[in-house]
Amino acid sequence: xxxxxxxxxxxxxxxxxxxxxxxxxxxxxxxxxxxxxxxxxxxxxxxxxxxxxxxxxxxxxxxxxxxxxxxxxxxxxxxxxxxxxxxxxxxxxxxxxxxxxxxxxxxxxxxxxxxxxxxxxxxxxxxxxxxxxxxxxxxxxxxxxxxxxxxxxxxxxxxxxxxxxxxxxxxxxxxxxxxxxxxxxxxxxxxxxxxxxxxxxxxxxxxxxxxxxxxxxxxxxxxxxxxxxxxxxxxxxxxxxxxxxxxxxxxxxxxxxxxxxxxxxxxxxxxxxxxxxxxxxxxxxxxxxxxxxxxxxxxxxxxxxxxxxxxxxxxxxxxxxxxxxxxxxxxxxxxxxxxxxxxxxxxxxxxxxxxxxxxxxxxxxxxxxxxxxxxxxxxxxxxxxxxxxxxxxxxxx
Numbered sequence: 100x101x102x103x104x105x106x107x108x109x110x111x112x113x114x115x116x117x118x119x120x121x122x123x124x125x126x127x128x129x130x131x132x133x134x135x136x137x138x139x140x141x142x143x144x145x146x147x148x149x150x151x152x153x154x155x156x157x158x159x160x161x162x163x164x165x166x167x168x169x170x171x172x173x174x175x176x177x178x179x180x181x182x183x184x185x186x187x188x189x190x191x192x193x194x195x196x197x198x199x200x201x202x203x204x205x206x207x208x209x210x211x212x213x214x215x216x217x218x219x220x221x222x223x224x225x226x227x228x229x230x231x232x233x234x235x236x237x238x239x240x241x242x243x244x245x246x247x248x249x250x251x252x253x254x255x256x257x258x259x260x261x262x263x264x265x266x267x268x269x270x271x272x273x274x275x276x277x278x279x280x281x282x283x284x285x286x287x288x289x290x291x292x293x294x295x296x297x298x299x300x301x302x303x304x305x306x307x308x309x310x311x312x313x314x315x316x317x318x319x320x321x322x323x324x325x326x327x328x329x330x331x332x333x334x335x336x337x338x339x340x341x342x343x344x345x346x347x348x349x350x351x352x353x354x355x356x357x358x359x360x361x362x363x364x365x366x367x368x369x370x371x372x373x374x375x376x377x378x379x380x381x382x383x384x385x386x387x388x389x390x391x392x393x394x395x396x397x398x399x400x401x402x403x404x405x406x407x408x409x410x411x412x413x414x415x416x417x418x419x420x421x422x423x424x425x426x427x428x429x430x431x432x433x434x435x436x437x438x439x440x441x442x443x444x445x446x447x448x449x450x451x452x453x454x455x456x457x458x459x460x461x462x463x464x465x466x467x468x469x470x471x472x473x474x475x476x477x478x479x480x481x482x483x484x485x486x487x488x489x490x491x492x493x494x495x496x
Contacts, residue, residue, distance in 0.1 A: 131191060132188040132197075133188075134249060135188045135190050135199060135242060136188045138155070138242060138249035138250070139185065139188070139199040139201070139240050139242060139251070142240070143183065146259075147181070152256070156250055156251045157243050157245055157250040157251065157453075157458075158253055158453035158458060166264070169220045170270070172220055172224060173208045173220070173223060173227070173267055174208070174263075174267055176206075176223075176224050176227040176228060177206050177227060177266075178205075180205070180227070180228070180230070180232060181203065181232060182203075182205075182232055183203045183204070183238075184202045184204075186201065186237070186378050187199065187378035189379060189381070190242065190244075192244050194387055195243060196241070196243050197242040197244070197249060198239065198240070198379065198391075198413075199239070199240045199242065200237055200238065200239055200378055200379065201237070201238040201240065202238075203235065204234070205232055205234055205235075205236070206227055206230045206231070206233070207233075208223065208227055208267060208270060209267070209269045209270055211223060211227060211230065212269075212272070219272060220272055223270070223272065235375070236474075238259075239255075240259075241489075242255075252460065253451035253458075253460060254449065254462050257449055258449055258462065261449065326428070326429075326441055326442070327433070327437070327441040327442055327478070328441065328442040330476055333345070334427065335412045335425065335427055335492065336426045337357050338356075338357075338424055339426075340355060342409065344409055344410055345408055345494040347408060348394070348405065348407060348408050348409070349367060349380070349394050349404055349405050349406075349407060349408075349409065350406065352409070358424065359381065359382055359383070360380075360381045360382075360383060367403065367404050368403045368405060369404050370401050370402070370403060371394070371396040371401065371403065371404050371406075371407050372396065373396055373398055373399050373400055373401055373402075374396065374397060374398075374399075376393055376395045376410065377393050377394045377395070377404055378393070379391035380392050380394065380404075382424070382425060384422040384424050385420060385421075385422050385424075386420075388420050388422060390414040390424075391412070392409050392411065393410060393411035393493075395407055395408060395411075397471070410494045411493040411494070412425070412490075412491070412492050412493075413489070414427075414431070414489070414490045415488065415489055415490075416431045416432075416487050416488055416489065416490065418486065427490070431490065433480070433487050435461065435463065435482060435485075438463065438480060442465055442478075445464055446464060446465055448462060448463040449461075449462055459483070459485070460481060460482065460483050461482045461485075462479065462482075463480050463481075464479045465477060465479075470496065471495070472496075474495055475495050476493060477491070477493050479493075
């Protein structure tokens, strides 16, 4: 199945890693894309093997999450069993940027810990080593071409490490009994009462804040075309025609004459495995300018790409290039303030600023929980030096 969790990347572990390569994408990779693939592979493998990755990241980000000893052990066991396959490589030196998608197969340690019900770390590790890599996730890396080499962007690096930390936050291990105290029954009762009152107050406050946030998102609308974040109908437009994620198939877009790259049409009958998402399928928007759509097969049977529905759209935004082929229910010159005025504060965000202060990236993400997968539907906006640069909208059932 698609992974229970969006597995962004791994942190450093000095352990062996099983690596599976079956090609860069469903369409293959040649020439310039080979350099991009090698850069992404080097970065990713260094993370898995416990090496410092600063030299492989633009501006040399070296931030590392903080782990407990048990978390290190659990993650180390998972990565020692993991496999990955570079599925898609797209980009060019002329554009100065690239995107890589990696299929990562791993064991969900949290699921195992839940099944064991408060295991010791040794019990957890034993079960991890007996398990198989049954969870699969698509990992996305953004790269930039700097000083004649491809480097992972700081935002991509930081988001990857932060998210991977969350993979073990929910593991509940046993063997940590609480020491008895000398409190009297009366003292215990009083403390419990205060705790319950505090909890009730906190829950009331959180409920109120949640309600206010929801009302704020629903009531504000600076865009003349509709709400910026709308999970009820995640629309995109091609040549002015409206399409909705989760509803339109690749074949329908082809029939409508969407300007896909030739290789998309050529490979539309490629088989998509059940419960998998495709690599990016490029739409030509102009000279050296393309957007991408992704299709998903969330059924229990294999399908062709053409039969699958579109579940994600990606659009880079350039100051020196314009296009009106691929559009949304909102303009592409949005500011952070525009988005927050319409949708409220994002569900998650992260900021990176280079040491010399000349490069700043800010990524804000709005999410709706999926009924079937850990990774939910989302709107993601990334700003570079204060200007909107990348837009992603993704539907997950």
